[in-house]
Amino acid sequence: MADVHTQHVPPRMASVSALQFTLWVVIGAVVIASITQVTPSPERLADGAPRIARLLSRMLPPNTDPDFLGRMFWKLVETLQIAIAGTVLGVILSLPIAWLSARGITPVPMLTFFFKGLVSLFRTIPDLVWALIFVVSVGLGAVAGTMTILVDTIGFCGRFFAEAMEDADKAPQEALDATGASRLSILLGAVIPDALPSLINTTLFALEKAVRSSVVLGLVGAGGIGQELKTAFDLFQYKNASAIIIAIFIIVLAMEWVTDRLRRALN
């Protein structure tokens, strides 16, 4: 009996075909090449550690000068304004774009591909690149930041709104379609009510994402607290920089806490 069992023990791993083996070797080579070329060597890490410690000692304690804190506060307000205005406008524009790009829902099926492509374009270009484009086109400051968040939000919400619409319960849509209801009525009457939790969830994620993005947009001149941070580093005002980093940390954490609470309330 024992012999029979040992004969039938399955192999530890599934056998690998020549193609799979080659693929694994290529992946392994890419990973090893990446690690050896762009990660720090132990010597470089050892050199860097004291410099980080020196930088930290120059950053502490953070600057608490009331004038500086007042200026930072208004820059933080501007950062939040960029995030909120960009997200709200982006969400408003995402809804019709998602409708036009959602398969089976759109009133213009011929243009689905175009609108999906537009949303992909908005999503795949990184926000800092959009910020550079808008700084050049509308000038330095918060307006360029808002435009950046708006486009970034359309790229994010446009895709997930369309998916939520495509996943909405089909039975009510068919029931309304049979009565001769227009595409707009089907959207407002059946698709949006069914997809609403998903739409709100996506909006909250977009807001979180926008706050995180808006704090760095200033690095390329698109307004907000990032501009202060860049100035602080450029002028070696490390105590100012640490105060700004702490403020960014608090504001991002607070926004995550608020959206998390809203999401839980929604569920």
Next chain:
Amino acid sequence: MPNRSAVAVSCTNLAKRYGNGAPVLKDISLKIDTGETIALIGSNGAGKSTLLKCLIGLHDISSGKLDILGEQFERAPTGAQRKAIRRQIGFVFQQHGLVKRLSAHSNVVQGFFGLAGGWRAISQVTASQDMRLAAMEALDAVNLTEKAQARADQLSGGQSQRVAIARALVRKPKLFIADEPAASLDPSSGRDVMERFSRLAKDFGITLIFTSHDMEHALSYADRLIALKDGAVFIDAATDDLKSKDLSGVFDG
């Protein structure tokens, strides 16, 4: 000019085939009077759903003539005819098709979609006070006013189907078309829904055509039974005359 005859639906030598395939409906001729309740029965693939879709202009017919609610056409209705036909029909589906996250009342208000009413008939949010009132009256007709504010996903299967009937009724239709309205319900709820539905149709003088696999429902709630078999009319007779007859052949292969 619509023909206000006592005949709600009439078809002559209606045939339907998809592409070059075998005919799904063969030489169907029948007349349905205004106010009549018709049970359309037959096994799966007998042609019930195809016939219903042809009647409402969702499918073109291959040959024959159709006269539905005063709109006469061959092959396919014009766009205007299709609109006119749909405006006069109240649909009820097997899977009621309610929007789960909306209240029973909002779902009934949606019955106005597709009717004349301009921007008021675009969404349940923009509906006029008259529409909202009419929706309450329709809920009253199916005895569900106390559930008006309940979300559709909190209703039982039978209650959901009654809301779907109210949604169809609010359109003040001349014809109810119901595709297996009791098939997804337990026997008791199914009888309750069919009882109310057929009584409502009689009370409001609305022609009712329902498909069913349930012979008891067909014989109890319809004035006339039309059985399809292999795409042709197998039986077309008043239900009173049929009770003693053997109907088993309808579902035989």
